[in-house]
Amino acid sequence: MSQDETESIVRQRIRGLRIARGWTLDTLAARCHLSPSTLSRIETGRQRMVLEQLVAIAKALGTSLDQLVEPEGDEDVVIRPEPESIGGATFWLLSRERDRRGVTIGKMRLTENHDSPAPQVHPGYEWFTVLSGAIRLTLGTRTVLVLPGQAVEFSTMTPHLLEAYRGPAEVLTIFDHDGEQAHLPGHRHQ
CATH class of the missing domain: 2.60.120.10 (Jelly Rolls)
Structure with a gap:
């Protein structure tokens, strides 16, 4: 999986978790000490994500950095029975x-x-x-x-x-x- 694909998944997770909690951009931005415009650019891919931002966003969303950036693959969902x-x-x-x-x-x-x-x-x-x-x-x-x-x-x-x-x-x-x-x-x- 390329870095762009991984970043796209992370952006989708951030937006999906925010929406699942019923939070606006303003609400999440305030909780992770970012401006709403910065958070919007992160979610839409118009701004590169930096580690410090991801740590703050993960904490605000009540998840871990590992869960937020975990790469997608099929090993965690596909069972190959013997x-x-x-x-x-x-x-x-x-x-x-x-x-x-x-x-x-x-x-x-x-x-x-x-x-x-x-x-x-x-x-x-x-x-x-x-x-x-x-x-x-x-x-x-x-x-x-x-x-x-x-x-x-x-x-x-x-x-x-x-x-x-x-x-x-x-x-x-x-x-x-x-x-x-x-x-x-x-x-x-x-």
Whole structure:
């Protein structure tokens, strides 16, 4: 990313944060001890930014200089999942490890498994939606067929087992911490 592109992003951040707070140019200028015309020229790119100004602007906006000038890239937003095989399932982690929401989001591909494991029980809730194929969900004494586009949510204190039905199936799933520990053994989160 060029210096001009970085400066453009910083200018957009300054203006965006100012507007999000409902502040006029005069309000922010007074808070960072700049003239409104200087601040306007900084926001529009008609004046080069200097470090002292950026420090004062960041402080006035309630952010850090690092956050204000952080370069844009895709590494902070794009997750490149690597497949991990666990038993008869392949799992792609779609959330950052130890996600700030306390959940693990993933895509799971199940193939028909003739050595069906036993249903599991653990604290918490699970949610999944079928992307392709069909899933046979054993939930206590019930068996539920879940088709593409359908979603289920259930208490994991009920014995449960997900199996591919008549061919491979893919699901998008959300595990809480207990579900992650139960279904992804050996998968370590920090």
